[in-house]
Amino acid sequence: MKIKAKLLLGMGLLFVMIVLLTALGSMYINKLSADTKNILVANYNTLDYSRQMLIALNEDGLTNTSIAKFETNLNRQRHNITEAGEKELTDELTSNFEKLKLQPGDTTLQSKIHNNLTDIMLLNMQAIEHKSSIAEKTADSAALWIAVTGVVCFLIAFTMLLNLPGNIANPIKELTASIKEIAAHNYSKRIHFEEHNEFGELANAFNSMAQKLEEYKNSSLDKLMMEKKRIETLINNINNPVVGLDAKKQVLFMNDVALKISGLKAEQTIGKPVQDIAVHNDLVRSLVQELFDENTAAKEKQEPVKIYADNKESYFEKQVIPINITPTGEKESLFIGNVILLQNITPFKELDFAKTNFIATVSHELKTPISSIKMSVQLLENEQIGNINDEQKNLLHSIKDDANRLLKITGELLNMTQVESGNIQITVKPSSVSDIVQHALLATKTAAEQKNITLQVNLPEPLPMVMADEEKTSWVLINLITNAIRYSYDDAAINISVKTNHHQVEFSVTDTGQGIAPQYKDKIFDRYFRVPGTQKEGTGLGLAISKEFIEAQGGTIKVNSDFGAGSTFTVVLNEA
Ligand code: ADP
Numbered sequence: 001m002k003i004k005a006k007l008l009l010g011m012g013l014l015f016v017m018i019v020l021l022t023a024l025g026s027m028y029i030n031k032l033s034a035d036t037k038n039i040l041v042a043n044y045n046t047l048d049y050s051r052q053m054l055i056a057l058n059e060d061g062l063t064n065t066s067i068a069k070f071e072t073n074l075n076r077q078r079h080n081i082t083e084a085g086e087k088e089l090t091d092e093l094t095s096n097f098e099k100l101k102l103q104p105g106d107t108t109l110q111s112k113i114h115n116n117l118t119d120i121m122l123l124n125m126q127a128i129e130h131k132s133s134i135a136e137k138t139a140d141s142a143a144l145w146i147a148v149t150g151v152v153c154f155l156i157a158f159t160m161l162l163n164l165p166g167n168i169a170n171p172i173k174e175l176t177a178s179i180k181e182i183a184a185h186n187y188s189k190r191i192h193f194e195e196h197n198e199f200g201e202l203a204n205a206f207n208s209m210a211q212k213l214e215e216y217k218n219s220s221l222d223k224l225m226m227e228k229k230r231i232e233t234l235i236n237n238i239n240n241p242v243v244g245l246d247a248k249k250q251v252l253f254m255n256d257v258a259l260k261i262s263g264l265k266a267e268q269t270i271g272k273p274v275q276d277i278a279v280h281n282d283l284v285r286s287l288v289q290e291l292f293d294e295n296t297a298a299k300e301k302q303e304p305v306k307i308y309a310d311n312k313e314s315y316f317e318k319q320v321i322p323i324n325i326t327p328t329g330e331k332e333s334l335f336i337g338n339v340i341l342l343q344n345i346t347p348f349k350e351l352d353f354a355k356t357n358f359i360a361t362v363s364h365e366l367k368t369p370i371s372s373i374k375m376s377v378q379l380l381e382n383e384q385i386g387n388i389n390d391e392q393k394n395l396l397h398s399i400k401d402d403a404n405r406l407l408k409i410t411g412e413l414l415n416m417t418q419v420e421s422g423n424i425q426i427t428v429k430p431s432s433v434s435d436i437v438q439h440a441l442l443a444t445k446t447a448a449e450q451k452n453i454t455l456q457v458n459l460p461e462p463l464p465m466v467m468a469d470e471e472k473t474s475w476v477l478i479n480l481i482t483n484a485i486r487y488s489y490d491d492a493a494i495n496i497s498v499k500t501n502h503h504q505v506e507f508s509v510t511d512t513g514q515g516i517a518p519q520y521k522d523k524i525f526d527r528y529f530r531v532p533g534t535q536k537e538g539t540g541l542g543l544a545i546s547k548e549f550i551e552a553q554g555g556t557i558k559v560n561s562d563f564g565a566g567s568t569f570t571v572v573l574n575e576a
Contacts, residue, residue, distance in 0.1 A: 025146060045080050187217055467554075485511075500575060516561040555574070
């Protein structure tokens with residue numbers, strides 16, 4: 001039975017019992033009151049009228065007053081006939097009194113009237129006695145019925161009192177215990193209420209919830225949640241800063257290191273648009289700048305981010321990784337956000353600084369003794385100190401070549417250290433294209449002659465002026481021509497030409513040498529890179545330095561090469 005029905009039944013039963021007891025009580029009270037009223041009206045009044053008539057009769061002589069009093073009470077009695085035989089007695093009394101009024105002194109009549117009245121009184125007294133016993137019986141039966149009904153009601157109420165609270169509270173107790181079990185991850189818990197009431201429905205709903213929770217726990221979703229937690233912990237334990245953004249550039253996570261170096265708290269970042277955080281935080285701004293500005297993206301790619309962390313200036317290499325996923329069942333990949341990784345490269349930077357310093361010191365220290373070797377060789381060659389034979393001349397020649405090569409290497413290394421430490425001194429001013437080209441030709445003339453290579457020069461008329469650092473640009477051109485000679489075959493020709501194009505001056509050096517394989521075209525401008533298998537000696541620094549020198553002047557350098565047929569290196573600078 002439903003709880004609602006049970007409660008309704010219980011309350012209804014109580015209500016019925018109260019109504020029953022009240023009805024029974026009032027019924028018997030009414031009956032008793034009717035009985036007494038009956039006695040009062042029917043018999044007591046007759047006794048009173050009879051008494052009044054007796055008093056009137058017993059007064060001295062039959063006066064008008066006593067007659068009137070008698071008649072009044074007789075009249076009332078005539079209207080209050082209630083008992084069997086009372087009417088006859090009253091009629092007899094009336095006739096006797098009428099007779100007495102005609103013969104007032106008749107004592108026989110008086111005695112008859114007296115008897116009539118006594119009989120009427122006796123009759124009513126007997127009736128009173130009889131009715132009183134009836135009322136007594138009514139009272140007894142009332143007491144009995146009320147007691148019986150009361151006991152039955154008490155028993156019913158007591159049974160309800162014992163059962164109803166338990167009936168409602170026990171399932172609730174069981175349900176509470178089961179919910180606690182579920183809260184403690186015991187999803188196998190079930191409850192069994194057999195009744196077909198609200199608790200039965202509740203039990204069914206609870207069991208189905210527990211079953212779903214159990215399925216969920218065993219499902220891959222639960223495993224995924226575990227994996228998510230594992231990955232979050234992993235990211236948090238990474239020693240390098242990691243920031244995750246969603247597709248709307250809102251912060252998904254910032255690991256502890258990222259929070260530490262940015263001086264932010266998790267609640268200030270999670271779920272907030274990253275541009276809002278960047279407004280107040282320099283570090284975050286530098287991390288996300290390229291997400292909002294594509295020009296910065298290209299420029300800042302190689303530059304490490306400098307951050308004050310671990311009580312010192314630290315260098316971090318930034319990686320912005322776009323995250324694209326292909327949702328299940330779909331073909332198109334979907335962009336879901338970015339992960340910004342910062343790798344602490346301070347130890348490498350420190351080593352790099354140490355290396356640069358070391359190379360700078362060594363090359364600087366080597367320059368002086370090499371120069372003095374060159375000077376001494378020059379003196380010997382000029383035979384100022386004494387005559388030398390042909391064999392000695394050959395030896396001196398090769399010493400000079402090696403010394404020159406050493407000087408070139410130390411010069412390149414020194415230039416490189418300047419580039420690496422950011423100490424290149426560039427003075428861009430209007431310069432003569434002719435001077436630059438002539439200087440380069442002069443410096444490479446001997447090397448070209450040694451391989452019988454012709455240097456063809458094409459200069460435009462009139463010769464333009466270029467915005468350049470003359471010395472550095474000559475150095476670049478010398479390096480390009482030297483490379484062209486080195487990587488060309490004997491007796492070849494090298495073309496050095498200058499063109500003006502849209503207010504820009506283009507220097508190009510074209511050779512017909514071995515060329516550069518396409519996969520190395522971009523790499524040859526990297527420091528210390530040499531095309532694998534290159535036989536000639538070299539440091540792999542010349543083109544890297546050239547690139548730095550040209551870019552520092554606001555120009556560009558590029559290569560076009562036909563592998564096996566030759567290469568053209570082009571330097572573009574602004575016209576003055
Ligand atoms: P180095 O010439 O000292 O090795 P560079 O930086 O000048 O260093 O050149 C890098 C590499 O590019 C060279 O090792 C060479 O393999 C290749 N290279 C440069 N110029 C030419 C050229 N004109 N023809 C073919 N390969 C070249």
